[in-house]
Amino acid sequence: MSLVSYELDGAVALIGLNRPDKRNAIDDALIDDLRAAVLRAHEEADVAVLFGHGTNFCAGLDLAEALxxxxxxxxxxxxxxxxxxxEVFDLIARGPIxxxxxxHGAVVGGGLELAMAAHVRVCDESALFGLPEGQRGIFVGGxxxxxxxxxxxxxxxxxxMLTGRLLDPAEALQEHIVRYTVPGGQALAKARxxxxxxxRNSVETNWMIINVLPRVNDLxxxxxxFMEQLNSARARPPEAEQRLREFVDGKARRLQDNQP
Structure with missing residues (x-):
């Protein structure tokens, strides 16, 4: 059985950590399955949702394998x-989609490192965030x-890291670890x-947002x-011209903050 589930819903790939009996702890086998799922999503999907099966997102490193x-x-x-x-987390953070x-549940250690590779993060009220490596005699490695x-x-x-304390959803929101908080059991629905x-954005625009912005932040x-100018001056695909024309002609769909 694969340790990572995969489902394609239209243009959205649903990628689920599927080791619930181990709180979705990450070992080499899970990383291999996650790599395969992410690369598949790169080819098939325009957006991906990452979640955990069971009662936790991910409890981090499999300590038995580490020992x-x-x-x-x-x-x-x-x-x-x-x-x-x-390698795999960069495929998520700096890939094409x-x-x-x-x-939800435990988002600790390597689980938090994995979550931070995503571009938008949603949590429900059960989520707890932490970096317990210091208490395990190890250092972060993801x-x-x-x-x-x-x-x-x-x-x-x-x-x-020094105290090992866990952040609740309100603190995670305050520290920008997550952007959205929802009631229990609703994180996956909100993420979808x-x-x-x-x-609904163009594939090209989404690529620039997730690849150009973090690099500009490092410059x-x-x-x-200069990098902004290079990217904004790129030749635009026909889809961009169509979207601009729809807006100018008053035919573009109006966006509101509460619209999905």
């Missing part, structure tokens, strides 16, 4: 290679020093609603403006 690796029961590769978590994460720190800041991440709305002021 086996630390005690030599799992042999390291002969040559150094890129961390498989970094946006990802919306639906979060890109958290980059993704989480750039969102919440060094002091917040340092506090989470947002994905449908995102999917100096002048270099950022």
């Amino acid at each position: 086996a690796r630390a005690t030599g029961q799992i042999k390291p590769p002969r040559k150094r290679r890129r961390h498989n978590w970094h 946006p990802f919306v994460a639906a979060l 890109g958290g020093t980059v993704r989480i720190q750039r969102v919440v800041g060094t002091t917040v991440m340092m506090d989470m 609603e947002l994905a449908a709305r995102i999917g 100096s002021h002048d270099d950022g403006l």
Whole structure:
């Protein structure tokens, strides 16, 4: 049985961590299945929703596998290679389509690192967010020093790691870990609603939003403006001309904040 479920609903791929008996803890087998699902979504879908089966999104690293690796029961590769978590999470964060994460229950350690690879995050009232690595004698290894720190800041991440305390949905919203909070059991429905709305954008525009914005954020002021100009001056596809004409002619669908 695959450790990651996959379903295509129109232009939206639904990707579910499917190891509920282990609270969707991440081991190498799950990472391999997640990579396959993400690459499939890149080809088939315009937007993807990432969620967890069972009562938790993801409890992070599979500690039994980590212990086996630390005690030599799992042999390291002969040559150094890129961390498989970094590779797969980057396929989510900087691939061709946006990802919306639906979060509930435990979103801790590697689970939080995975969630932060998504572009929009929704949680329900059961969600708890944390970085317990410090209490396990280990350090973050799934890109958290980059993704989480750039969102919440060094002091917040340092506090989470040093104390091991868990953030509730209100605190996660305050620290920009999530953008939307919903009642219990409604995170996936809200994520699907947002994905449908995102999917109405052009594929090209969505690609620029998720790939250009984070890179501009890493640049100096002048270099950022230069990259913006390069991208805004790109040749526009025929779909863009049609959308602009519909707006000018008063035929474009009006958007409201509460519309899906």
